[in-house]
Every structure is written in C-alpha cells, then in structure tokens.
Amino acid sequence: MSKQSHIERTAHEPRDPLLHTVIISDITQITPTIRLFRLEIPLGEIITFLPGQWVDLYPPPQANVPGPGGFTITSCPTLAYIPSACPTSWDPSSGPTQPYRYIELAIQFSPQNPPAAYLFLPSPQLLHTHVRVRIGGSFVFPPLSSYLASNVAPGALRKLVFVAGGMGINPLMSMLSFIGEQQQQQPGEMWRGIEVRVLYSVKDPRGCGVDHVRDSKGILFLDRIVDLIKSGRIRGRLELFLTGGTSDGPSDADGAERHMVRCSGAVVPFSRRRIMVRDVKRAVGVDKEAALVYICGVPAMTDEFVEALTSPGGIGMEKSRVLFEKWW
Structure with missing residues (x-):
C-alpha cells in the first residue's frame, strides 16, 4: 500500500478555503537536516491562524512538485497580522519600509517528500521566490471543539503540559x-497563575560525545523556550531529553545521565x-x-x-x- 500524502492524511481536518501567496524571505540552516523559513506576507494578503495550525504549502508550478506539503507554523500568530508586533523590513537605499509580517516554518529534510525536498534546494534558488499556503488543522491552543473551549471557568485551568x-x-x-505573549500583554484571569510544563525529547545533535556541558546549537527552539521561562513570560519548567548518545556519565534517580546545555544565559540539565x-x-x-496535555510526536510515542x-x-x-497530533 502506498504511503498517504499530506492531503490524504488530513482530509478530515478543517481548512481555510483561501490560498495565500507568500515570499520566502529568509532561510536559516539549524542543522544539516533542518531549515527555518520565514515566509513574508506581502501587502494585500491577510493571514490569520491559531497557535498549532499548519499550512498546505504549494511550491511554484515550475517546480513540478505533485501536490502540497504539510508544514506546521512555528511563529506566534500576531507576527502575521499585527503590524506593531512585527519587525520593520529594511531597504538599504531608503531605510525602514513597511512592517514585515511573516509566518515561520521549521522543515526537516525528507527526500521522499517532494515539497520538503524542494525546500532543501540551494538557498539562493529559493530566496525571494513565491509559494502559496493554505491554513489548516485543529490541534490548537486554546482547544477548538471540546467543551473546554467555552466551559472552562477563569481560574479552573491550572496546568498546561506540553510533550x-x-x-x-x-x-x-x-x-x-x-x-x-498573552501573559505579558493580557494577564487576565484565564492566564494568571497557569503552570506550564514542557517535556522535550530530541536527538542529540552532538551524537555520542561524552562531554557533560555543551551549547544549544542544533537543538531546535531550545533557546526560545528557555528564554520564555527565564524571562517570566511563562511560569513553568522545562525537562529536556536527548537521545542517541551513550550512558557513561552521572545519573539521576531514574538511572539516566545528567548533563547540561548552555542556552539563553542559563544552564539546562x-x-x-x-x-x-x-x-x-x-x-x-x-x-x-x-x-x-498537548502531545506531538511520532505515532508510537x-x-x-x-x-x-x-x-x-x-x-x-x-x-x-488530552490533545494530540501525530508527526509522520
């Protein structure tokens, strides 16, 4: 049986009817197999989404890619539609121009996925080109369809667990x-005092090295998460799990190694x-x-x-x- 396409796997999910044209304005190579894309939203386009949603991304027709790829938006919604929240683009000849609205995607190289393979062409071939996107998905915060969306009283939600x-x-x-952002700008009753726990497991970008203190390079979004907690914008705790290494260092109570990662001016075990x-x-x-509880990972996990x-x-x-989305 052939592997299902993104469209087939998500046929039951809600989708916006509109396709939007965006511009690949920035590409950052996080690791050899992960790229971070900023897709600039041009004047005249209005894109709104909920935290957790994804896009159907259509490469340009000349790419000859059969169908769209599905890629999750990793940026905060306000960066797409509130000019005051966005950085200002810069023209070398005239200085600041219009506010720079964008959505961000983190994409992993997958040669068997034609849209993802296209997005790993050499960066100069992709920068400043146009792609089309459609918003979709129901794995969002706050939740859409459960009774919690309308029936959780202020103060009744005390903890959020992200896995x-x-x-x-x-x-x-x-x-x-x-x-x-909500805690900082709108600290109303619904958000005040909520504890956030983040459990994040990722393959160790340093492989099997035995050093017990390293930097955060290659660990996607670790610095951002630590900064949110360290700055007080999120009240909570991060638990980090790195896989793919050896077991030759000091251990915690569960028999797992205790190491440290330096990031955002902090040291994270x-x-x-x-x-x-x-x-x-x-x-x-x-x-x-x-x-x-929000869980996102491979189906077995x-x-x-x-x-x-x-x-x-x-x-x-x-x-x-318990809300979840499977990462295929």
Whole structure:
C-alpha cells in the first residue's frame, strides 16, 4: 500500500478555503537536516491562524512538485497580522519600509517528500521566490471543539503540559509563544497563575560525545523556550531529553545521565534517554482535573502517552483534556 500524502492524511481536518501567496524571505540552516523559513506576507494578503495550525504549502508550478506539503507554523500568530508586533523590513537605499509580517516554518529534510525536498534546494534558488499556503488543522491552543473551549471557568485551568518528540516541538512552539505573549500583554484571569510544563525529547545533535556541558546549537527552539521561562513570560519548567548518545556519565534517580546545555544565559540539565510514561504522569501530577496535555510526536510515542493518560488503567484523565497530533 502506498504511503498517504499530506492531503490524504488530513482530509478530515478543517481548512481555510483561501490560498495565500507568500515570499520566502529568509532561510536559516539549524542543522544539516533542518531549515527555518520565514515566509513574508506581502501587502494585500491577510493571514490569520491559531497557535498549532499548519499550512498546505504549494511550491511554484515550475517546480513540478505533485501536490502540497504539510508544514506546521512555528511563529506566534500576531507576527502575521499585527503590524506593531512585527519587525520593520529594511531597504538599504531608503531605510525602514513597511512592517514585515511573516509566518515561520521549521522543515526537516525528507527526500521522499517532494515539497520538503524542494525546500532543501540551494538557498539562493529559493530566496525571494513565491509559494502559496493554505491554513489548516485543529490541534490548537486554546482547544477548538471540546467543551473546554467555552466551559472552562477563569481560574479552573491550572496546568498546561506540553510533550514534544523531535519535530513535534513545532506546533508547541507557536503555542508557547502565544501563551508568553498573552501573559505579558493580557494577564487576565484565564492566564494568571497557569503552570506550564514542557517535556522535550530530541536527538542529540552532538551524537555520542561524552562531554557533560555543551551549547544549544542544533537543538531546535531550545533557546526560545528557555528564554520564555527565564524571562517570566511563562511560569513553568522545562525537562529536556536527548537521545542517541551513550550512558557513561552521572545519573539521576531514574538511572539516566545528567548533563547540561548552555542556552539563553542559563544552564539546562538534560537526561540522556527518551521521555517515558512516568515523566508525563509526573508532569500532570495531582492536577488531572485542571490540566490540559498537548502531545506531538511520532505515532508510537503519541499513542503510548495518550493511552497512559486517558485509559482506566492509566491516570484516567478526561479524553477532552488530552490533545494530540501525530508527526509522520
């Protein structure tokens, strides 16, 4: 059986009817296999989205790419539609021009995925070219369709738990940025005092090195997450798990190595293992009646954690409080 396309996998998801033209304005190589794209929104285009949504991205016709790719938006929604929140573009001859509105995508190289393969052509071939995007998806914060969207009373939501495996950090990054912005600009009752727990597992970009203090280079969005917490825009805690290394250093109580990553002026401990069910349960703690859990990762990881949280044999959370998206 052939592998389903992005359109086939997401046929049941809500989609905006409009296609928007955007411009590839910046490409940052995070690792040899991950690129960060800024897609500038030209004058006349209005794009709105919710934190966690993705785009159908259509390369230009001359690329001869069969169908769109699905890529999650990693930026905060306000950067797309509120000029005062955006940086100003710069013309070398005349100085500042119009506000620079954009959406951001983090894309992993995937040669079997034609749209992703196209976006890993040499950067000079892609910069300043046009692509088309359509907004879609229901894995969003605040949640769309559950009773929580309209029936959570102010103060009744005490904890948010975000669980990310690898590129599953993408939608959660948009959500975290949004929460940090709301806490800073609109600290109303709905947001005041909410504790945020972030569990992030990613392959160690340094491989099997035995040094126990390293920098954050190559760990997608780690600096942003740490900065949100360190600055107080988010009240919470990050637990970092790096996989793909050895087990030859000091260990924590679970028998996992204790190492450190320097980032954003802070030193972040990490465990050299994957996230386990007990980590997620511990993050929820006694707050299962006042918590929301967002999980994004490969299907096996996602299924395991959802089952552990919602089944009678697990901790018995209401299914509407555990939201998930599978990273294929």
